[in-house]
Amino acid sequence: MPTIIEAKEALVNRIKLRNIDLMLRPLVAEDQPFLERLNAQERGPSYADLGLSEPLLQAMLASHLKAEADEFKAQYPERVEFLVLCQSSEIGRLVLNPEANEFGLCLRIVDLVLLNEVRNKGIGSDLVCCVIDSARALRFTRLLAKVFGANEGAIRLLRRVGFRQQGNADAGVNILLMYPLP
Numbered sequence: 001m002p003t004i005i006e007a008k009e010a011l012v013n014r015i016k017l018r019n020i021d022l023m024l025r026p027l028v029a030e031d032q033p034f035l036e037r038l039n040a041q042e043r044g045p046s047y048a049d050l051g052l053s054e055p056l057l058q059a060m061l062a063s064h065l066k067a068e069a070d071e072f073k074a075q076y077p078e079r080v081e082f083l084v085l086c087q088s089s090e091i092g093r094l095v096l097n098p099e100a101n102e103f104g105l106c107l108r109i110v111d112l113v114l115l116n117e118v119r120n121k122g123i124g125s126d127l128v129c130c131v132i133d134s135a136r137a138l139r140f141t142r143l144l145a146k147v148f149g150a151n152e153g154a155i156r157l158l159r160r161v162g163f164r165q166q167g168n169a170d171a172g173v174n175i176l177l178m179y180p181l182p
Helices: 004-014 029-048 054-075 123-137 152-160
Strands: 022-026 080-086 089-101 104-114 142-148 164-169 174-180
Touching: 022 123, 029 054, 029 089, 080 123, 089 123, 104 123, 123 142, 123 152, 142 152, 152 174
Parallel strands: 104 142
Antiparallel strands: 022 080, 080 089, 089 104, 142 174, 164 174
């Protein structure tokens, strides 16, 4: 079984995608404008309902993105963050974290977000299936995902590819899903 450091290195170098139009590459500082756009698309509608002025809305979105980055850094110190590209265009972000726990060496899908215009086209399923294949090839014992309970689309996607609910996490706000790897 690989160590966490070996697993992290292998994730960066060996995730194999089935769809030839898709590509993953590690996130770099120059990707920040795209992450801001992705965050605005994902969180903007819920903040817009508050009737905030544009400057306040932008400040709220920036604050959320920073808080999320800080949370990921604190909770998932070994995370690997990828930019998802389709035919060289930025379309999303995938964050994975190798971790040792009571199940052995596990891989956690921390975040998978795609632009609205590429959703419901099978890209999320392709990415999750590639993560499953890579986790199996890299000999992880389990694949985990913690999903916001109201994110029905993500829960449906993960269940469709074989994840099973393991209970609630975070006082019932999030759902823990697991994919057992042989």
